[in-house]
Amino acid sequence: MRCNEQTRGMLSKAAGTAVLLAGVLLAATLCFGTSEKPSQITSIFRPDSTPADSIFHLSMLVLAITGLIFLIVFSLIAYTVTKFRRRSDDGPEPPQVYGSNQIELAWTVIPVLIVLVLFMATARVIHAIQDARMPKGAIEVTVIGHQFWWEFQYPALGIVTANELHVPVSDPLHPTPTFLKLLSADTDHSFWVPRLAGKTDLIPNRVNEMWLDPHEVGVYVGQCAQFCGMQHAKMLLRVYVDSPAQFAQWVQEEKKPAELNDTADEGRRIFETTACINCHTVSGTVADGRFGPDLTHLMSRDTIAAGAALNTSENLKAWIQDPEAIKPGSLMPAMKLNDHDSGALTAYLETLR
Amino acid sequence: MASETIAISGADYDARPIGERLHDWVVTVDHKKLGILYILYALFFLVIGGIEATIMRIQLIVPHNHFVSPEVFNRMFTMHGTTMIFFVAMPILFGFGTYLIPLMIGTRDMAFPRLNALSFWLTAFGGLLLYYSFIGGSGLYGAGNAPDVGWFAYAPLTSRAFSPGHSTDFWTLGLLVSGFGSIGTAVNFIATILCMRCPGMTLGKMPLLAWMNLVMAGMVILAVSPLTAAQIMLSTDRFLGGHFFDAQAGGSAVLWMHFFWIFGHPEVYVLIIPAFAFVSEIVPVFSRKPIFGYPVMVAATVCIGFVSFSVWAHHMFTVGMSSYSNSFFTITTMVVGVPTGIKIFNWIGTMWGGKIQFKAPMMFCIGFLFQFLIAGLTGIMLAASPFDWQLGNSYFVVAHFHYVIVGGILFALFGAFYYWFPKMSGRMYSETLARWHFWLFLIGFHLTFDFMHIPGILGMPRRIYTYESGRGWEIWNLIVTIGVVFQIAGVAVFVFNLLRSLVKGVAAGNDPWDAWTLEWSTNSPPPEYNFAQIPVVMSRRPLWDLKHPEDPDWKYE
Numbered sequence: 074m075r076c077n078e079q080t081r082g083m084l085s086k087a088a089g090t091a092v093l094l095a096g097v098l099l100a101a102t103l104c105f106g107t108s109e110k111p112s113q114i115t116s117i118f119r120p121d122s123t124p125a126d127s128i129f130h131l132s133m134l135v136l137a138i139t140g141l142i143f144l145i146v147f148s149l150i151a152y153t154v155t156k157f158r159r160r161s162d163d164g165p166e167p168p169q170v171y172g173s174n175q176i177e178l179a180w181t182v183i184p185v186l187i188v189l190v191l192f193m194a195t196a197r198v199i200h201a202i203q204d205a206r207m208p209k210g211a212i213e214v215t216v217i218g219h220q221f222w223w224e225f226q227y228p229a230l231g232i233v234t235a236n237e238l239h240v241p242v243s244d245p246l247h248p249t250p251t252f253l254k255l256l257s258a259d260t261d262h263s264f265w266v267p268r269l270a271g272k273t274d275l276i277p278n279r280v281n282e283m284w285l286d287p288h289e290v291g292v293y294v295g296q297c298a299q300f301c302g303m304q305h306a307k308m309l310l311r312v313y314v315d316s317p318a319q320f321a322q323w324v325q326e327e328k329k330p331a332e333l334n335d336t337a338d339e340g341r342r343i344f345e346t347t348a349c350i351n352c353h354t355v356s357g358t359v360a361d362g363r364f365g366p367d368l369t370h371l372m373s374r375d376t377i378a379a380g381a382a383l384n385t386s387e388n389l390k391a392w393i394q395d396p397e398a399i400k401p402g403s404l405m406p407a408m409k410l411n412d413h414d415s416g417a418l419t420a421y422l423e424t425l426r
Numbered sequence: 427m428a429s430e431t432i433a434i435s436g437a438d439y440d441a442r443p444i445g446e447r448l449h450d451w452v453v454t455v456d457h458k459k460l461g462i463l464y465i466l467y468a469l470f471f472l473v474i475g476g477i478e479a480t481i482m483r484i485q486l487i488v489p490h491n492h493f494v495s496p497e498v499f500n501r502m503f504t505m506h507g508t509t510m511i512f513f514v515a516m517p518i519l520f521g522f523g524t525y526l527i528p529l530m531i532g533t534r535d536m537a538f539p540r541l542n543a544l545s546f547w548l549t550a551f552g553g554l555l556l557y558y559s560f561i562g563g564s565g566l567y568g569a570g571n572a573p574d575v576g577w578f579a580y581a582p583l584t585s586r587a588f589s590p591g592h593s594t595d596f597w598t599l600g601l602l603v604s605g606f607g608s609i610g611t612a613v614n615f616i617a618t619i620l621c622m623r624c625p626g627m628t629l630g631k632m633p634l635l636a637w638m639n640l641v642m643a644g645m646v647i648l649a650v651s652p653l654t655a656a657q658i659m660l661s662t663d664r665f666l667g668g669h670f671f672d673a674q675a676g677g678s679a680v681l682w683m684h685f686f687w688i689f690g691h692p693e694v695y696v697l698i699i700p701a702f703a704f705v706s707e708i709v710p711v712f713s714r715k716p717i718f719g720y721p722v723m724v725a726a727t728v729c730i731g732f733v734s735f736s737v738w739a740h741h742m743f744t745v746g747m748s749s750y751s752n753s754f755f756t757i758t759t760m761v762v763g764v765p766t767g768i769k770i771f772n773w774i775g776t777m778w779g780g781k782i783q784f785k786a787p788m789m790f791c792i793g794f795l796f797q798f799l800i801a802g803l804t805g806i807m808l809a810a811s812p813f814d815w816q817l818g819n820s821y822f823v824v825a826h827f828h829y830v831i832v833g834g835i836l837f838a839l840f841g842a843f844y845y846w847f848p849k850m851s852g853r854m855y856s857e858t859l860a861r862w863h864f865w866l867f868l869i870g871f872h873l874t875f876d877f878m879h880i881p882g883i884l885g886m887p888r889r890i891y892t893y894e895s896g897r898g899w900e901i902w903n904l905i906v907t908i909g910v911v912f913q914i915a916g917v918a919v920f921v922f923n924l925l926r927s928l929v930k931g932v933a934a935g936n937d938p939w940d941a942w943t944l945e946w947s948t949n950s951p952p953p954e955y956n957f958a959q960i961p962v963v964m965s966r967r968p969l970w971d972l973k974h975p976e977d978p979d980w981k982y983e
Contacts, residue, residue, distance in 0.1 A: 113894075113896045113897050113898075114897070114898070115884060115885025115886075115897055116883060116884045116885060116898070117816040117817070117883055117884075117885060118883065125816075127812065128812045128813060128815065128816055131810060131812055131813060132807070132810075132813045132816070135806065135807050135810050135813055136807070139803040139804075139806055139807060142803060143799065143800065143803055146770065146774075146799050147796065147799065149774055150774060150792070150795050150796060150799070153774050153777045153778055154777065154782060154792055157713070157777055157778060157779060157780050157781065157782050158781075158782045158783075158784065159714075159781040159782060159783050160781075164781075166714050166781075166974075167713075167714050167715055167779055167780050167781050168715075168779060169715060169716055169977075169979075169982075170715060170716075170718065170775075170779060171716055171718070171719075171720070171982060171983070172718050172719035172720065172721075172722065172772075172775070173718075173719070173775075176771075176775065177719050177722045177768070177772075180767065180768060180771040181764065181768055184763060184764045184767045184768075185764055188757075188760045188761060188763060188764060191760055191806065191810065192753075192756060192757045192760055194810075195753075195756050195810040195811065195812065195813075196753045196756070198810075198812045199749050199752050199753055199756070199811055199812055200749055200753075202812060203748075203749040203752065204749050255746075257673075259582070259588070260580075260582055260583045260588055261580050261582075261583070261679060263744060263819060263887075265819075265885075265887065267816060267885040270815075271744070271812060271814075271815020271816045272744050272815055272816070272818065272819065273744055273746060273815070274744050274745045274746060276673075276679050276680060276745060276746070277582060277673035277674065277679055278673035278674075278676065278677070278678065278679065279673075279678075279679070279680065279746065281745070281746035282746070294894075294897075295885065296887060296890075297887070298744075298818075298819045298820070298887040299580070299744075299819060300500075300575075300576045300580070300583070300888075300889040301583070302583060302588060303496050303497060303500060303574070304496060305500075305889060305890060306496065306889075306890035306891050306892050306893065307892075309894070401495060401496055401497075402496055402497070
C-alpha cells in the first residue's frame with residue numbers, strides 16, 4: 074500500500090534525523106562555551122573543583138550507559154516498525170504469539186544488572202562528596218540566603234560581605250577547600266555555581282553544608298536555583314577564586330573598619346540620618362542594620378544588587394533612587410532623595426573601599 | 427453479539443429543544459456523558475495552560491525581555507503547572523477511564539453513578555476556584571492576584587508573611603476540592619473494576635486498560651490523601667495560627683516537601699499508567715497481535731505502583747539529606763526503570779512479527795515509544811543523585827518531565843483520541859488531518875523539548891523570568907520558543923479535525939479497527955445502557971474469539 078510505504082520512509086527518516094540530532098546536541102553541549110569569556114561559563118561539563126569534577130566523571134559514565142541503551146532500544150523499535158509494517162491490505166492475520174518466559178526473564182535480569190552497576194558508581198560519588206572530612210587549613214564560610222541576595226560570613230576571620238564570595242585557590246597537593254554552612258533568613262534558596270559544585274539548598278530553620286576546592290584562579294558565576302520569590306531570577310552569585318597572596322590581602326582589607334574620608338561628610342550625614350542605617354552596616358559607624366548587605370567595603374565589589382548591575386557611579390545612584398527600575402521586587406525601598414543628596418550619598422558610598 | 431439495540435420510548439433525543447438537551451448533560455449520571463464532560467473540560471484547560479506556557483516562552487525568547495513583569499511570569503508558571511497536572515492531565519485520563527472501563531468490562535455503568543457525577547463536578551469546581559483567584563486573589567491587601575508560589579508551593583513562601591492576600595488560599599482550596607473529586611473517582615474505578623465485570627471476565631481476562639486503571643486508582647487514594655492533608659495543614663497555618671510549615675516559628679519547610687512529593691511522585695505514575703493503558707490497547711490492534719506477555723505487563727504495573735511510593739525524595743536530593751538517604755532514593759528510583767523497561771520491551775514484542783498499520787492512533791503510540799524511552803533515560807540520569815545536584819531545578823529537569831508528560835502522556839492521549847473518537851462520536855476522523863497533526867506536533871515537540879535540555883546543562887535554573895546574556899543560553903531559548911509555534915499549529919489541526927469530523931465525518935460503524943475488546947461490540951456511539959445483553963467472555967479478546975471461531979484465544983490462555 075502506497076500510503077504505508079510513505080509512512081515508513083518518513084518514519085525511518087525521522088529516526089535517522091533524531092539520532093543525528095542527539096549526536097549534534099551532545100557535541101554542541103560538550104564544546105559549547107569554549108569561545109565565551111571564561112567568567113561567563115556555567116556549563117556543568119566544565120568542572121574546576123573536586124565535587125563538580127567527580128560529578129562530571131559520574132555523569133560521563135551515566136551518559137555512556139544510557140546512551141548505549143538508547144542506541145540499542147531505539148534501533149530495535151525503528152527496526153521493528155519498519156520490518157513488520159503491513160505490506161498489503163488483505164492476507165491472514167499474523168501468527169498470534171502470547172509471550173515468552175525466557176525472553177521476559179532476559180529483559181528483566183539485564184536491566185537489574187545495569188541498575189546495580191549504576192547504583193554502585195553513584196553511591197561512591199555520593200559518599201566521596203557528602204562525607205568528605207574538613208581538612209586543617211579549610212576556610213569556613215556561613216552563607217545566608219536572603220530575598221534576593223547572599224550574605225557571606227567568615228566567622229574565623231571576622232569578615233561579613235555580600236554576593237561576591239572570595240575563596241583561596243586550592244592546590245590539589247595542599248588542599249585549602251572552602252566549607253560552606255548554608256542558612257536562610259526567609260524562604261528557600263539554593264547555592265549553585267555549576268563549575269565548582271552541585272547545588273545545595275538554603276532552608277530556614279535548617280543547617281546544610283557543602284564544600285568546594287577550586288583549582289584555578291578566576292571568577293565563577295552562578296545563581297540561586299530554588300524559586301525564592303518575585304526576584305528569584307536576579308539573585309546572582311559570584312565566586313572569586315584568589316591566589317593565596319591575593320586572598321590574604323583581601324582578608325586584610327576586609328577586616329578593617331570603614332576608612333572615613335572627610336570629603337564625603339555630607340553624604341555620610343545623609344546616610345546616617347535616613348533609613349539606610351536600619352538595614353545596612355558600615356563598620357566603625359552608627360550604621361549597623363542587618364537586613365541588607367554589609368556596605369563597609371562596598372567598593373571592593375564589582376557588582377551591586379546581587380549581580381543585577383555593575384558597581385559604577387551611575388548605577389549606584391540609579392539604584393538608590395529607584396531599585397525597582399533595576400530589580401523589580403527588591404526589598405530595598407526607593408529613597409526619594411533630591412538630585413544633590415543622592416549625588417552626595419553616592420560619593421560617600423564610593424569612599425567605602 | 428451485543429450490537430442489537432433496545433427500543434426505549436422517548437429516547438429520541440434530537441427532537442428535544444437544545445436547552446433540554448444541555449440540561450441533560452448537567453444532571454447526567456451516565457458514565458459516557460461524564461467521561462466526555464471530563465474530556466471537554468480538560469481540553470478547555472489545556473488551551474488555557476497552553477496560553478500560559480506560550481506567555482512564558484515569549485518572555486524567555488531573548489535575555490532581558492520585557493514582555494511580562496516578574497510577578498506575571500511567576501503566576502504563569504504556577505498556574506501552568508497546577509492547571510496542566512490537576513485540571514488537564516488528571517481529568518482527561520479520568521474521562522477516558524470513566525468512558526471506557528464499563529464498556530470494556532461489559533457492564534452498564536460505573537458502580538456508583540451518582541458519585542461519578544459528584545466527582546466530576548467537584549473537579550470542575552476546583553478548577554473554577556483556582557481561576558477565580560485572578561479576580562479574588564488580591565483580597566483586602568491589594569496583593570498579587572493569582573498564586574505565584576510555584577506548582578509545588580514550597581514553604582515558607584506560602585506563609586502569610588511571604589504570600590499575603592488570598593491567591594495561595596485559592597490554590598489550596600482548588601486542589602483540596604478537586605482532590606476530593608479525584609478520590610471519589612478512584613473509589614468508583616476500584617469498585618467498578620472489582621465488582622462489575624461481565625460473566626467470564628476473571629481478573630486475568632480483564633483488558634490491560636482496566637488493570638492499569640485499577641492500579642492507578644489505588645495509587646490516587648494513597649497519593650492524593652497526603653496532599654489533601656498537607657493543604658489542610660497549610661490552611662491551618664494561614665488562618666488558625668498553626669506552625670506546621672512556618673519556619674520562623676519552629677515549623678519545618680522540609681516537612682512540606684515530604685508531604686508534597688509523597689503525593690507528587692506517585693502522581694507522575696498516576697498520569698503515565700493510564701497512558702501505558704492506551705498504548706497497551708492500541709499497539710496490539712494495529713499490530714494484529716495480542717499483547718506480548720500479558721501477566722508480566724500486569725505484574726510490572728503493580729510493581730511500578732508499589733515502588734513509586736518509595737521514590738519521592740528524589741525530588742529533594744538538594745535539600746541536604748544524609749548520604750544514606752540519598753543512596754536509598756537513588757536505588758529505588760533506578761529500580762522503577764526495570765518494570766518500565768519491561769513494558770517497553772513487551773510493546774516491541776507485540777509489534778514484532780505483526781502486521782503494523784500506520785493509522786493515526788498507532789503513529790502517536792510509536793512516537794510515544796521513542797519519546798518515553800528518552801524520558802526514561804534522562805530520568806535515570808536524574809536518579810543518580812550527584813548528577814541531580816547539578817541538573818536538579820535546572821531546565822534539564824523541565825525538559826525531562828515535559829518529555830514524560832508531553833512526549834509520553836500527551837502522545838498516548840492523542841493516540842487514544844483518534845482510536846476511540848469513532849466509538850464516542852459514531853463518526854470517522856480525517857486521517858489526512860490527523861497526519862498533519864502528528865507531524866506538526868512531533869516537529870514542535872522535538873524543537874521545544876530536545877533543545878530545552880541544553881540550557882540546563884549550561885547552568886540555567888528554572889523559574890527565572892529573565893536571564894543574563896553571554897552564557898550561551900540565548901540560541902537554545904530561541905529554538906525552544908520557535909517549537910511552540912509548531913505545537914500550537916498541531917493542536918489547532920487536532921481541534922479542527924475533531925470538530926469537522928463531528929459534523930462531516932463518515933459513519934464509523936461499530937468496529938472500524940477490527941478490534942478485540944468489548945466496547946467495539948456495541949453501537950457507535952453506544953446506547954445509554956451500553957449492551958442490550960450483558961456479554962459473556964471466555965478470553966482476553968472476546969471479539970477475536972467471535973471472529974475466529976476456528977482459532978479462539980481461550981484455547982491458549
